[in-house]
Amino acid sequence: MERAQVIDLLCIIAEEYSQIDTSEDEEIRLYESLKDFPFDVACENVRQHKLTNPWPPKIAQIRGGAGDLQDQRKAKDQTAEYFAERDKAQAAAKPMPAGWKEELYARLKSGTAARH
Template sequence: MKRAQVIDLLAKLTEEYANIDISDPEVDRLYENLKDFPFDVACENVRQHMLTNPWPPKIAQIRGGAGDQREKGRAKSQTTDYFAERDKARAAAKPVPPGWKEELYARLNKGTAAR
């Protein structure tokens, strides 16, 4: 995020919250903590916050749990990979040969009779 985008974000916040500090030191502080964060995600997180919270968001709320979002994306990717593997296994599956089950039962019964 660029410094100008931090100012835009503060402008959105001042529309909803009256007591927002828009001084240069506050812009610098927010920029330092948000410069590595995407502006569009921050805007969406602020929008969601304004819909549900009467107090201004903190930096962590603007970031919206970025670690949780990354973990959610990683888990979604792993799940997609798992289901792709299951689909391949299903396509390669073959029915059990005739008589296999009966042969297995016979072997098992033979083993229990010997005890």
């Protein structure tokens, strides 16, 4: 969100909540908290807030659940990357040579297994 959009958002909020602080310090504070957030989503969250709440929205209410959704998307992407790596490792895996298990058991029974 751009600083001009933060000012627009404050105007939208002030239409319903006349007691809201619209000072330059408040604009800067809101900008710092909302600069990574989409303006259209913030406007929709404020619109929904105005329908059901007599008090001005806080930053968390302006952001709504979108922050949680972003976290969920990030976790989903990380999980997809993990599974892609696992699939790549599985495709590169080679079967153990024939008889390796029997040879290991024989070495264990005879007591000649290498110790670390």
